[in-house]
Every structure is written in structure tokens, then in C-alpha cells.
Amino acid sequence: MSEVEALGDSYDRAEDRRRVDASDDDLSIVEYLDMREAYDILNRHREALPVELARELRHGTPRMDTLVPIRNRVMHGRPLQAGDAEKAVSVCWEFKSRFWPTMRDTLDRLGAEPGWEPAFNGSNRRYSDRVLHNLPPFDYDDTGLIGRSQACGDIVKHLLRRREPMITITGEGGIGKTALASDVAYSLLDNPDSPYECILWTSLKTERLTANGVVAIAGAVRDITGATHTLGKVLADDFKGGAQELAEALEGIETLLIIDNLETVSGSEIVTLYETLPDNVTYLMTSRIGVGQIERRIPLPPLEKKDAQTLFRSFARVRGGRAGFLASLKPETVEEIITRLRFSPLAIRWYVLSVESGREPHPTLSGQDELIDFCVRSVFDALSETPKAILSVLFALDRSSTFDELAVLTDSPIDDLNLAVKELSAGSLVSQKPDPEDQLVSRVQITEAAQHFLRRVSPPPKADISRTLLREQEFKRSEEQRRAEASKRQFSPGAVRVRSSHDEPTAHLLRLALAQSRVSIDRAQSYLDRARALNPEFWEVDRVEAFILSQNDQIDQATSLYRSALRKADEAGRAIISYYFAGHLGGRGHDVDAALPLAAAAHDYLQTADTAQLLGKINLWARNYEESQIHLEWALDNMTGRGRLRLIIITSLVDSWRRWSESLLEDDRRPIESAHKASAGFSQGIKELDSGAWDQRLAEMILESANAFLRAVGELGTFPPIFEGDALRLLKGVKRHSVLFERCAAWRHFPGRVGRLYRLTGISQEVANLCESLVHVARPRPDGATQGSPQGIVKAWRGTYGFISHPDYPSDVFFPGSVVQDGHDVKWDPINPVGVHVVFEVDEHGNEDRPRANYVAPASLDE
Numbered sequence: 001m002s003e004v005e006a007l008g009d010s011y012d013r014a015e016d017r018r019r020v021d022a023s024d025d026d027l028s029i030v031e032y033l034d035m036r037e038a039y040d041i042l043n044r045h046r047e048a049l050p051v052e053l054a055r056e057l058r059h060g061t062p063r064m065d066t067l068v069p070i071r072n073r074v075m076h077g078r079p080l081q082a083g084d085a086e087k088a089v090s091v092c093w094e095f096k097s098r099f100w101p102t103m104r105d106t107l108d109r110l111g112a113e114p115g116w117e118p119a120f121n122g123s124n125r126r127y128s129d130r131v132l133h134n135l136p137p138f139d140y141d142d143t144g145l146i147g148r149s150q151a152c153g154d155i156v157k158h159l160l161r162r163r164e165p166m167i168t169i170t171g172e173g174g175i176g177k178t179a180l181a182s183d184v185a186y187s188l189l190d191n192p193d194s195p196y197e198c199i200l201w202t203s204l205k206t207e208r209l210t211a212n213g214v215v216a217i218a219g220a221v222r223d224i225t226g227a228t229h230t231l232g233k234v235l236a237d238d239f240k241g242g243a244q245e246l247a248e249a250l251e252g253i254e255t256l257l258i259i260d261n262l263e264t265v266s267g268s269e270i271v272t273l274y275e276t277l278p279d280n281v282t283y284l285m286t287s288r289i290g291v292g293q294i295e296r297r298i299p300l301p302p303l304e305k306k307d308a309q310t311l312f313r314s315f316a317r318v319r320g321g322r323a324g325f326l327a328s329l330k331p332e333t334v335e336e337i338i339t340r341l342r343f344s345p346l347a348i349r350w351y352v353l354s355v356e357s358g359r360e361p362h363p364t365l366s367g368q369d370e371l372i373d374f375c376v377r378s379v380f381d382a383l384s385e386t387p388k389a390i391l392s393v394l395f396a397l398d399r400s401s402t403f404d405e406l407a408v409l410t411d412s413p414i415d416d417l418n419l420a421v422k423e424l425s426a427g428s429l430v431s432q433k434p435d436p437e438d439q440l441v442s443r444v445q446i447t448e449a450a451q452h453f454l455r456r457v458s459p460p461p462k463a464d465i466s467r468t469l470l471r472e473q474e475f476k477r478s479e480e481q482r483r484a485e486a487s488k489r490q491f492s493p494g495a496v497r498v499r500s501s502h503d504e505p506t507a508h509l510l511r512l513a514l515a516q517s518r519v520s521i522d523r524a525q526s527y528l529d530r531a532r533a534l535n536p537e538f539w540e541v542d543r544v545e546a547f548i549l550s551q552n553d554q555i556d557q558a559t560s561l562y563r564s565a566l567r568k569a570d571e572a573g574r575a576i577i578s579y580y581f582a583g584h585l586g587g588r589g590h591d592v593d594a595a596l597p598l599a600a601a602a603h604d605y606l607q608t609a610d611t612a613q614l615l616g617k618i619n620l621w622a623r624n625y626e627e628s629q630i631h632l633e634w635a636l637d638n639m640t641g642r643g644r645l646r647l648i649i650i651t652s653l654v655d656s657w658r659r660w661s662e663s664l665l666e667d668d669r670r671p672i673e674s675a676h677k678a679s680a681g682f683s684q685g686i687k688e689l690d691s692g693a694w695d696q697r698l699a700e701m702i703l704e705s706a707n708a709f710l711r712a713v714g715e716l717g718t719f720p721p722i723f724e725g726d727a728l729r730l731l732k733g734v735k736r737h738s739v740l741f742e743r744c745a746a747w748r749h750f751p752g753r754v755g756r757l758y759r760l761t762g763i764s765q766e767v768a769n770l771c772e773s774l775v776h777v778a779r780p781r782p783d784g785a786t787q788g789s790p791q792g793i794v795k796a797w798r799g800t801y802g803f804i805s806h807p808d809y810p811s812d813v814f815f816p817g818s819v820v821q822d823g824h825d826v827k828w829d830p831i832n833p834v835g836v837h838v839v840f841e842v843d844e845h846g847n848e849d850r851p852r853a854n855y856v857a858p859a860s861l862d863e
Contacts, residue, residue, distance in 0.1 A: 003029050006045070010037045036068045053099045063091045078186050082144035082310065085318070133199040134234045135185050143314040145183045146345075147307025148176060155184045155298060159256065159282060160193055164296040166274065166283040168262070171300035172428035172449050173375030174346025177286035178203070178260050180300060184284065185258055196256045196282075200234055202227040203260035207374075224269045227259065243276040255281045262287035263378060288379045289427045297426075302343035309334050311345060315352050323356035340365055342448040347371055369456045376453040379427040386412050387420040391429060391450060392460035396468035400445035402435065404505035407534050409471045414533035441502050478508045489645055491579060491610040493547075497540050506535040510544040517548040524548055539569035543577050550584045558584055575605035579614060586618040596622060603631070609639035613649050620652065625660040632656060647695050650688050654701040657681025661708040671715040678709035679726040686733040689740070696743065703746040706730050710753035714818065719762035727757065731770035738774070748852060751775040752819040755854045759821075775854060789839040791859055797834050804840055804853060813842060815853035823857040833858070 004011050010033060017032040030038060043061060046054035070084045089110065092103055109116055145152070158167055169177045185201065188194045204221055221227050228246050232239030235249045257277070262270065262285045270291050274283065283295075290297050303311065312334055316326035329337075341347035350371050354364045383391070393409050394401060401409075407417060421444055424430040429450040435441040446454075454460060485492055494514050496507040513527035528545045535541060546561035562581040566574055579602040586595030599618045603611035616631030632653045639645055661678035664670045685702035709730060713723055734741055734750070741747055751774075757763065758771040792806035792813065804813040820828050829836065837860075840853040 001048075007033070007041060008044070010041065035071055036064055039064055050099075052097050056095060056097050056099075060091075060094055063094060067091045078190065079183055080144045082146040082314070084144050086314075131189050131194070131196060131199055132234070133185070133189065133201070134231075135182065135189070135199060135201050136203070143311060143318060145176075145179055146311045146314070147303045148180050148183065151180055151298070151300060152183050152187060155180070155284070156187050156191070158296070158298075159184070159188065159284065160191070160195070162195065162282055165279075165281075166285065166291065166295040168285040168287055168290050168295040168297050169300055170287055170290050170297050170426060170428065172344070172447060173288055173379070174344050174350075174371075175300050175302060175428070176345040177300055178205075179345070181258055181260060181284055181286050185256070188256065195254050198235075198250070198253050198255045199258070200231050200255060201258045201260070202230050204264045205261040206264065222264070224265055224273055228273070231257070243273055247277045250281055251278050253280065256284060257281050258284045260286045262291065263289045263382075267292050289382070289423075299428075303345060305335065305338070305343065308338040308341075308343040308345075308348060312338055312348050312352070315349055319352055319356050321356050322358060323352045326352060326355060326361075337365060341368075344375075344449070346375070368452060372449055372452045373457050375449050376429070376457075379429060380450075380453065380458065383423065383427070383429075384420075386416050387423045387429075389464075390417065390420045391424060391446060391454065392464050393468045394430060394444065394446040395451060395454045395460060396465045397472065398451075400433075400443040402441055402443055402502060402505070404502060404534055405475075406444065407530065408475050408505040408508050409468055414530065435502070438500065438502055475505070475508050478511055479504050482507055482511060488643065489610070490608060496544060497573075497576060499538070503535065503538060503540070506531050506538055506541065509534070510540060513544060513548065517551060521548070521552055537568055539565040539573050539577060542568065543580060546584070547580055550588050553588065555584075555589050559589065571605070575602050578602040579606070579611055582618060583614055586621055592618060592622045607638075609635040609645060609649065612638065613645070613652060616649075616656070617652050620656045620659060623659075623663065625656055625663070628656045629653065647688070647693060647698055650685060651695070651698045651701050654681045654685040654698065654705055657684070658701060658705040658708050661705070661712060665708075665712050665715065671712040672720070675709050675712035675723060675726070678705045678712060679723075679730065681705035682709060682730055682733065686729075686737075689733075689737050694740065696740070699737070699740045700744045700746055703734070703741050703744045703750060706734060707746055707749050707753050710750075710757050711818070714753065714756040714760065717760070719757070719760040719767075721762070724764060724767070727763075727767050728770065731767065731774060735770065735774055748814070749816055749818070751852065751854045752816045756818050789841055789855075791837060791839050794833045794836045794838060797832065802833065804838060804856070809842075809851050811850050813840060813851050813853050815840065815856045819854050819856050821855065821857045823859055826858040826860050828858050 007014060007029065011029070014029050014032040014037075018027070018029055021027075021032070033041070039057070039061070042049065042057055046057060049057070066087050070080070070088045072078070073080055073084065089107065092107055095103060155167060155169070158164060169180055171177050182201075185199055188196060188199060202221060204223075204227065206222060221230055225242065228241075228243050229239070232241060232246050232249060235246075239245070239249070259270075270285075271294065274294060285291065285295065302308070309331070313327045316323050337351070338348060341351055347368070351364060355361050380388075380391075389410060389412065390406060393406060397409075403417070403421060406421070407414060410417065412420065421430065421432075425432055425444075428447060430444050430446055432442045432444055435443050482496055486495055486497075489495070494511060496510045496514070498504055498507050509527045509531040513524040513531065516524040516527060528541070528548070531538075531541050532545075542561045542565035546558040546565065549558035549561065562577060562584060565577045566581070569577055578598040582595040582599035582602060584595075585591045585598065589595070595618050599611070599615040603615045612631045612635035616628045616635060619625075619628035619631060632649055635649045636646070636653070639649065657677050658681050661674045661681070664677060665674035682702055682705040685698060685705065688698060689702070709726065713719065713727070719727075731754075741750070754771050754775050758768060763771075790806055790808065792804040792809075794802055795805040795812055796803045799817075801814065801816045804815060806813060817830070822828055823839070836858050838856050839859045840857075841855040842851045842853055
């Protein structure tokens with residue numbers, strides 16, 4: 001059978017190859033067939049072969065789909081894939097007949113000596129069929145590149161599209177960046193769509209980790225200048241220039257430049273190289289920290305668990321010897337080991353090699369200090385102070401943290417904090433993942449390698465750890481208190497709301513601002529500024545700052561911030577803001593008309609006792625007394641417990657009765673109705689005191705109501721019997737709680753009002769006795785005599801009260817206008833009584849240093 005007949009369609013291609021071959025050897029044409037072509041030809045002529053061989057060839061045909069690609073990767077100097085070695089050996093063992101003696105001998109020797117390799121130089125790796133390159137030998141052929149096929153494919157796609165001039169594979173030391181870049185480069189060599197005519201590789205790695213420690217790499221390139229010289233020699237053996245000469249040499253050549261271990265040089269050097277080389281150069285970098293803005297970063301995470309397990313078993317199986325038993329460990333044991341090795345390819349290989357070298361497995365797993373130092377040290381030493389401080393905080397917390405929490409636990413400015421987290425993330429010292437509760441919020445966590453480095457190699461100062469933990473406890477306590485206060489009273493002055501747990505750090509800063517506002521407004525403002533930088537769109541920041549400004553009488557600024565908060569808030573938030581805004585406008589802003597609709601809107605939405613109380617109070621300020629009491633009564637009926645809010649509501653109710661009474665008396669001159677309203681307010685308030693309440697503000701309003709009642713009754717001239725019960729209830733109530741009432745500012749008017757009641761005609765003896773028991777009352781003298789009473793001169797008159805000069809009272813004697821009586825044959829001048837001689841009696845129950853008169857009458861000069 002001729003060659004043409006035997007080879008069929010394959011003959012022409014094989015003959016062309018033989019003709020091109022410059023070899024002097026007279027080789028058979030079958031030497032120029034591809035492996036698959038040769039096998040298929042044998043299959044076509046099975047009838048001419050021995051039966052045993054023909055049967056073996058037929059059964060082995062499907063296995064060629066597995067074996068041929070592996071053979072091609074070996075023969076063309078390409079990286080092996082995961083499982084290639086095992087698959088090749090498995091297929092070869094299928095050919096057991098006498099016709100394959102060399103293969104059987106080879107398999108037998110591999111079984112006896114797993115580390116043996118047949119002598120094979122491979123192909124010339126500097127040149128592929130069409131691409132000039134200097135790609136280094138790959139150092140993962142023993143197992144293939146495991147677990148990175150997806151990442152390799154993605155990067156190849158980016159490099160084929162060439163939309164980004166620079167791609168950087170980032171990740172912690174030992175994660176597999178160099179291996180991945182190598183795999184990408186070899187994939188492009190064989191890709192028919194690759195646009196690159198030249199693929200250049202240089203590494204700036206200066207040391208490597210072995211089972212016996214870190215060793216320096218002899219002749220390593222240490223800077224961009226050295227790298228440029230090395231790259232130029234790929235193009236011309238006599239190249240001696242720098243970056244500019246390299247740029248001239250690469251002009252017009254579509255080039256992929258791969259620089260490994262970029263973190264050993266400064267970013268400015270890379271930028272200079274990028275600006276010098278022509279635009280037809282595309283860059284693929286590996287770095288632990290990245291370059292900067294000119295790159296597209298592709299972070300490389302640790303291996304998936306299943307891939308790490310595969311690498312562990314495969315590498316242990318390949319290494320054999322003392323490490324061989326590792327390949328057969330139980331799955332749970334392997335999982336524990338790879339977890340403690342952080343799913344890192346370098347760490348897994350280092351561990352297997354260490355066990356192979358004779359180290360004990362368990363101590364080796366615990367003593368990874370040298371490994372971690374190799375992976376982390378260069379990045380850690382390059383950090384500035386703020387990133388190191390943040391890393392220390394995360395180490396102390398021993399958990400993930402949101403950016404906002406870090407802002408609470410450190411003093412760094414927010415912008416510096418943000419840059420620090422980015423720097424740590426770029427250096428693979430921290431990882432950032434979306435929060436499970438809110439995908440828009442990232443959680444920052446120290447990586448296993450960085451944590452081990454700080455724990456065993458370079459621990460932070462204990463003082464820093466203690467300070468972080470103390471701040472964390474303060475933050476947690478603050479949040480517990482915030483929640484407790486919110487559950488007790490929603491609108492307490494220190495209440496701060498959150499939309500979700502992610503607002504809690506901001507709420508903590510706002511609570512600190514509220515606390516400091518009572519001590520130092522500047523310190524409070526610093527907390528507010530930090531909260532705003534952290535969470536600028538959170539309406540509660542504006543609301544709290546407005547509240548603090550209002551408390552410090554910065555009315556216009558507070559008003560502006562309340563309006564800003566309203567614009568930012570949702571419907572529920574606007575109701576809360578409206579409550580505080582209404583209180584601000586109605587109180588310190590003195591704009592009741594603007595406050596009223598805000599208070600009404602807050603109550604319509606929230607329907608709480610607090611909102612009803614505020615709405616009632618603002619209606620009171622607007623002199624809508626009846627409307628005010630409707631809301632205040634609603635608030636009283638719809639609240640729970642007997643806490644602070646109840647006292648506030650009752651105080652407001654008593655105040656509403658008192659103001660209504662004064663309005664009826666002063667504006668409408670209706671003293672009887674005025675007295676009824678004042679009596680109602682006093683009765684409601686005194687019941688609360690009788691039930692055990694002790695509140696100065698409530699007592700003040702009650703006593704004001706008592707004064708309003710006495711004033712209204714005093715206007716009548718004669719005491720009406722219909723007020724007998726009211727007067728007795730009032731006087732007895734004041735007497736029961738006189739210790740509390742005497743502390744009130746309204747007490748200075750009370751004795752005079754009682755004296756005036758006492759001097760009314762028509763009062764009963766019981767009322768008179770109560771008046772006498774409360775204050776020392778000056779009785780009217782039927783004959784107008786004033787013997788025994790001290791005499792003085794009116795020193796000053798203020799329209800409703802005045803002061804009497806007397807040598808026995810150096811601080812002068814105060815007297816209200818209500819205690820003045822016309823004297824015997826002498827009338828009181830209400831316009832300008834200054835200089836008038838008067839007789840007076842002093843009330844011993846005044847609670848101030850200045851004595852108080854409860855009876856004053858003008859006296860003639862001869863008295």
C-alpha cells in the first residue's frame with residue numbers, strides 16, 4: 001500500500017510539512033502526522049492490523065478527545081490544566097496490549113517514582129507560530145491552574161476587546177495573581193482572535209517563599225529601569241536603552257506588556273512608563289495594591305472551597321513521599337486545613353511542601369508566621385497612619401463593620417477614613433461585601449491574612465485595642481439607651497430616630513451632639529458635622545441640628561434646617577419633623593400661625609399623646625382655649641402610665657384654664673366666668689399633687705390659677721356665696737402643699753391676693769380663718785387707725801408693684817398693687833405715688849430675701 005493510499009486526505013498536509021522540514025534525516029511521512037490523524041488512519045485500516053490491536057484501537061477512540069488536547073499542551077509548551085496528569089495516565093492505562101511496550105514501561109516507572117520526568121525540552125517558548133514572546137515557564141504544571149478558569153476567561157475577553165489600556169489583577173500575596181496572568185498570556189498565544197503580535201513579560205518579584213523560608217531571587221529585576229532593559233532584549237539581543245528606546249522599538253507592534261509584582265515600585269514610575277510607551281501597548285499587571293486611576297482592577301479572591309480541596313489533594317498526591325498521606329485525609333480534615341490556610345493557593349502549596357520536608361502537620365498549620373509575613377509585610381509597611389489605625393480597629397472588633405461604625409469608633413476625618421478603607425481594600429488587607437440586610441451598604445472586614453499578621457507578627461498596641469473596645473461599648477450602650485428612651489417617650493428632647501440599623505452610628509453622633517449642646521455648642525457642632533459628613537441625606541441630622549440651634553436662640557438658622565429636613569424626609573419623617581418644627585415656631589419663634597398647621601399635620605399622622613399635647617399647647621398660645629383643651633384632654637385620655645408626659649399634659653391643661661380666666665377678666669371684664677375657669681384649673685392640678693406628684697412647674701401653674709381666681713373674685717368687691725366651696729378648696733389645697741408652693745415665683749403675689757380676699761365683705765369665718773393660717777393678714781381697721789404699723793415712703797412704682805423705703809429694711813419692702821388700700825382721708829395715687837408716705841405691714845411668709853408687704857395705705861403727714 002502506497003503512502004497516498006494509506007494516508008488518504010491527510011497525505012497532502014503531511015507531505016507539505018516534510019518538504020518544509022530542513023532535517024537531513026530521511027523520516028517516514030507518518031512523523032509529520034498530528035497525533036489524532038495518525039490514530040484515525042490506524043482506525044481506518046483496522047482490518048490490516050492484528051485483531052487484538054484493532055480491538056484496542058476501536059475501544060480507545062473516544063478517549064482520544066481527552067488525550068490529544070493534553071498532548072498538545074505538553075508539546076507546545078502550554079500550561080497544563082487541572083487534572084491533566086491524572087487524565088493522561090488513566091487513558092494510557094487503557095492500552096494494555098503487547099503493542100505498547102514503551103508506554104507500559106513509562107507508566108510502571110511513574111508508579112514506582114511519582115517524581116520522575118522523562119527527558120523533554122519542549123518547544124521553543126520564545127516563539128509561538130506567530131507571536132513573539134518571552135513568557136516564563138509556568139510553575140503549576142504539577143496540578144494545573146485550579147479554580148481560575150472563569151477569571152482567566154474574563155480577563156482574556158477584556159484584553160481581546162482592548163477597551164481598557166491597563167488591567168491589574170489585585171489580591172493578597174500568594175492568592176495566585178502571577179499564575180493567573182501566566183495562564184491568560186498562554187491562552188492569548190493560541191487564540192486565533194488575539195490582536196497581539198508581541199507578548200512581553202517581566203517580573204519585579206525579588207523573593208520567594210519555600211518550605212525552608214523566604215529566599216532572595218538571584219538576578220531579580222528591582223525597578224522599572226531594569227525591567228525596561230530586560231524587555232528590550234527580547235526584541236534585540238544588543239538592546240541597551242531605556243523606556244524611550246523601548247517605546248521606539250515597540251512603535252507599530254501590537255503588544256501586550258505584562259508586569260508581575262507591581263507593588264514593589266511606585267505608582268508614579270508606572271504612570272511614567274505608561275505615558276512613554278506608544279498607544280499600541282496594552283498592559284496586564286499583577287499587584288497587591290494596584291496602580292491608581294488609570295487601571296481597571298480585577299480583584300482575585302481566595303479559591304472556592306471545592307477548588308481549594310482539589311488543589312490540596314492533587315498537590316499532595318503529586319508530591320507524594322512524606323506528604324502523600326495528605327491526599328487521603330478525611331473530607332472534614334481537609335476542609336479544616338484549607339480553611340485555616342485561608343483557601344490561599346500559596347498557603348496550600350507551602351503547607352504540603354513543609355510536611356513533605358519533614359515538619360509535623362499540626363504545628364505547621366499553627367505556625368504560619370513566616371508565610372503571613374511574606375504575604376502581608378510589604379503592603380502593611382507601605383500603609384500610612386490612618387489605614388493602619390483602621391486596620392487596628394477592625395482587628396480589635398474581630399467582626400465586620402460598616403463604614404459608619406468605623407466613623408464612630410475613630411476620630412479620623414470622614415474623607416480620610418474613606419481613602420483609608422480604599423487603600424486597605426486595594427492592598428487586600430480588608431474585604432468589602434454588601435450587607436445582607438441592605439445591599440447598598442458595605443461591610444468592611446479584615447482579611448484572614450491581615451488578622452493573622454496583626455495577631456502573630458505585628459500586634460497593635462494594647463492601648464489602641466482597649467480604646468477601640470471601650471468606644472464600641474459606649475456605642476452599644478448609647479444605642480440601648482436610645483431604644484429604651486424611644487419606647488418610653490417618642491418625643492423626649494434626646495430622642496433620635498433611625499430608618500434602619502445602618503443609621504445607628506449617625507444616631508450615636510447626634511445623641512453626643514445633644515448631650516454636648518448643654519455644655520459646649522462648639523463640641524456639639526463637631527459631632528453634628530461628623531454626622532452630616534457620614535449621612536448627609538438623613539433628615540434626622542438636619543432636625544437635631546435645628547433643635548440644638550433653636551435651644552441656643554439661633555431662630556433663623558434653626559428654621560432653615562427644619563425646612564431642609566422636611567424636604568429630605570418621607571411621609572413618616574415629615575410628621576416627626578413637623579412636631580419639632582411646630583414647637584420651635586410656636587415657642588422660640590413666636591410664630592403661632594405658622595406653627596399651628598405643622599402641629600395639626602403631625603397629630604393627624606401620628607395620633608399620639610405627645611402630638612395632641614403640642615397641638616393643644618399651640619392652640620393655647622393662639623388663644624383658642626376651647627380647642628386647646630379638647631386636644632389636651634385627648635392626650636390625657638390616650639396616654640399610658642403616669643410618667644413625665646402626664647405631668648406635662650396636666651400642667652398645660654391647668655395653664656389653659658388660667659390663661660382663659662385671665663382673658664375673660666382682662667379682655668371681656670367677666671370676673672365671675674373668669675373665677676370659674678381659674679377654679680377649674682386649680683382643681684385639676686391640685687388633684688395631681690394630692691395623688692403624690694411633686695413637680696415645680698405644675699405647682700407654679702396651680703398657684704398661678706389660684707392667684708387668677710383670687711384676683712377675679714377680688715374684682716367683685718363683695719364675696720359671692722357661690723364661690724364659698726371654690727375658695728375653701730383652693731385655700732385648703734394651698735395649705736396642704738405650702739412647702740412646694742412657697743418655692744414658686746407666683747407665691748410672691750399670693751399673700752397679697754389672700755389679704756384682698758380676707759378684706760372682702762361677705763366671706764365666711766372659715767374662709768377668714770384659712771386666710772389667717774396661710775399668711776399674716778392685715779385686718780381692716782374700722783376706725784381707719786394705723787397705730788403700731790411702720791411708716792415709710794414709696795421709693796419706686798412700676799405700675800403694678802412698688803418698693804417702700806424704711807430704715808428697718810435696708811433692701812426696701814416690696815408690695816404688689818393688689819394690697820394697696822385707701823387711707824383715712826387720704827387717697828392712693830395710682831399714677832405716680834413715688835414720695836407718698838404710707839403705713840404698711842410685712843408678710844413674714846415671703847420666700848425671697850426682700851421683705852414683702854401685704855397691706856399698704858397712704859398716710860397723712862400728721863399720723
